[in-house]
Amino acid sequence: MPIPWLVVLQSVPWTDVIKNAPKVADAAKKLWSTVGKKAPMQELPAASSEISLSPESEAIAVLQARLAAMEAATTDLHSQMLASSELIKTLADQNTQLVERMEANRIRVVWLAGATAAFGIIAVLAIALVLIR
Numbered sequence: 001m002p003i004p005w006l007v008v009l010q011s012v013p014w015t016d017v018i019k020n021a022p023k024v025a026d027a028a029k030k031l032w033s034t035v036g037k038k039a040p041m042q043e044l045p046a047a048s049s050e051i052s053l054s055p056e057s058e059a060i061a062v063l064q065a066r067l068a069a070m071e072a073a074t075t076d077l078h079s080q081m082l083a084s085s086e087l088i089k090t091l092a093d094q095n096t097q098l099v100e101r102m103e104a105n106r107i108r109v110v111w112l113a114g115a116t117a118a119f120g121i122i123a124v125l126a127i128a129l130v131l132i133r
Contacts, residue, residue, distance in 0.1 A: 028092030
């Protein structure tokens with residue numbers, strides 16, 4: 001049986017979410033600015049544990065090929081990290097907007113509940129006044 005949305009929304013501590021939304025957005029912006037400024041690593045230390053008893057030039061060629069593959073992998077990982085941090089920043093901004101809109105809707109609901117209660121009281125008084133006459 002699915003959980004009703006109202007129960008889910010009531011179980012969320014909205015005061016904590018609203019209070020922490022700016023902190024989350026600021027942290028995401030800081031992450032984006034620090035990750036965006038970093039350049040991918042260009043040099044990696046060569047691993048010498050797998051050097052076989054081949055001629056020196058062949059061993060150097062193997063190491064250069066491994067180094068090029070590791071540089072390509074590092075560049076790929078850096079681009080993935082940039083994309084991930086941009087996604088985190090976007091999600092944090094959307095979270096902030098969502099919290100602001102939910103707070104505005106909460107205030108509107110309170111006002112509408114008050115207006116409905118006032119109109120209900122007026123309607124009951126009007127019916128009572130009509131029944132008394």
